[in-house]
Amino acid sequence: MTENPASRHYSEQQAGSLTTGDQLLLPDGERTAEIQHVEFEPDDFGTPAVVLANLTGGGTLRIAAGSTVKILDTTVLVTSVPDTTLQDATPDAVTQLPVAAQPPAEQPQHPDEGKAAPAAPAVVVPPLPAIPPAASGPSAEELALIPAPQGTPEAVVEAAAEAHPDAVGVLLLADKLAKGINFKSGSCLKDLSDLAHELFITLKDPDGALTVADLLNVLPFDGNPGRWASVEASLALSSFICRQDRQEERAEVYEKLLRMPENQETDPFKARMNAKVRQRSLNEPNLYDKEIFRSIDNSNHEAEREWRLLRLESLLFLRAHGGSETIGAGELQRRISNELEAVRA
Numbered sequence: 001m002t003e004n005p006a007s008r009h010y011s012e013q014q015a016g017s018l019t020t021g022d023q024l025l026l027p028d029g030e031r032t033a034e035i036q037h038v039e040f041e042p043d044d045f046g047t048p049a050v051v052l053a054n055l056t057g058g059g060t061l062r063i064a065a066g067s068t069v070k071i072l073d074t075t076v077l078v079t080s081v082p083d084t085t086l087q088d089a090t091p092d093a094v095t096q097l098p099v100a101a102q103p104p105a106e107q108p109q110h111p112d113e114g115k116a117a118p119a120a121p122a123v124v125v126p127p128l129p130a131i132p133p134a135a136s137g138p139s140a141e142e143l144a145l146i147p148a149p150q151g152t153p154e155a156v157v158e159a160a161a162e163a164h165p166d167a168v169g170v171l172l173l174a175d176k177l178a179k180g181i182n183f184k185s186g187s188c189l190k191d192l193s194d195l196a197h198e199l200f201i202t203l204k205d206p207d208g209a210l211t212v213a214d215l216l217n218v219l220p221f222d223g224n225p226g227r228w229a230s231v232e233a234s235l236a237l238s239s240f241i242c243r244q245d246r247q248e249e250r251a252e253v254y255e256k257l258l259r260m261p262e263n264q265e266t267d268p269f270k271a272r273m274n275a276k277v278r279q280r281s282l283n284e285p286n287l288y289d290k291e292i293f294r295s296i297d298n299s300n301h302e303a304e305r306e307w308r309l310l311r312l313e314s315l316l317f318l319r320a321h322g323g324s325e326t327i328g329a330g331e332l333q334r335r336i337s338n339e340l341e342a343v344r345a
Helices: 091-096 153-163 168-177 186-202 206-217 225-244 248-263 268-283 289-297 301-320 329-344
Strands: 010-014 023-025 032-042 048-055 060-064 068-072
Touching (some): 153 186, 153 206, 186 206, 186 329, 225 248, 248 301, 301 329
Antiparallel strands (some): 023 068, 048 060
16 A cells, blocks of 8 residues: 555644654655654754754754744544556456455355454644743742842952952952942953852852852843853852752752743743753753863863863852753762862862
C-alpha cells in the first residue's frame, strides 16, 4: 500500500513550538521527516532566534523561531490506494482485490468474515510544554529583612574604605565611587558589585560586603541586561553570605529578587522559549575551564585569579538558583569552597 499525497492533512504552527516526534513538511513541499530533537539558538541579546530541528533520518533544519511551518496531522486517518490494478490482475489475483471490486460471491459462513478490520488508533500529538509559572516577588514583610543603609550610598562606601585602610583594591574602588554614585550608570553599579566581592573574597568581611551589596540588591530590573548583571552578581553573593551565616529567610529574599526578571514575559511562546534557553544556560554554565588551564600552563597567576573570580560568580549564581539539572547544590557548595580557597591564596 502506498500513501496518497492528496489525502495528507497538515496543520500550521510556529517553528518555536516544534517538539520531538512532529512530522515536519520539508522545504521541497513534498516530503516529511520526523523530528528527533529540537534545540534553540539565541541571538546576541539572549532571545531564541533560530530553531535547530534534528531529523530522525539525519540532517538538521535551521528555522527562524517566528516562522510558520506545516506539520503532518497524524490524528486524521488517510485513505490509500491498492498497489495492483484491475487491468494487471490475473484470474488468480482477483481474490486479492478489495471487496468492492470483486464480483458477487456467496455469503461468508463465519459471522465475522467480510467485516472491515478495526481502524488503528490515531496517534495523539503531545501538547505544548506548559508555560512556566510567573515568579512571585518577596512581600513587604520579607523585604523588611534587608536593612536600610546607614546614611547615603557614598557614606556606606566611605565607611567600608575606612574599615580597611590598607586594602588597595577597596581604596581604588572607593575613590571612584566617592565622586558620586549614579544608580543609572552601569559603571557605578559594576564598581559597587566589585567592591562587595572584594570585601568578602579578599578581605573576608561578609558584614561589610552585605552592607555595600544591599545598595544594589533593592534596585528593580529596568530591562537593561548590562546593568542588571551587576545587581544579579550582588544578589547571588548576598544569598551565599546569608546561607553561610544561617540567615535562611533573608537569603530566600535575595533569591526571589534574583529570579524576578526571568518570568516577566507575558507572551506564552516567548515565555516557553526563554525558559528553555535559561534552563540550558543553567545546565551548561560557562565555568571558564579552558581559560584557567591556559593561565596555569603559562604560569600567569594574575590571569588565573581573574578567570577564577568569574568562575566563582557563575557558581554563586547557580547556587542562588538552587543548582541545576546537571550540578546539584551539594556539588556547588564544594566547588565554591574550592574557588574561594584558590582566589584567597
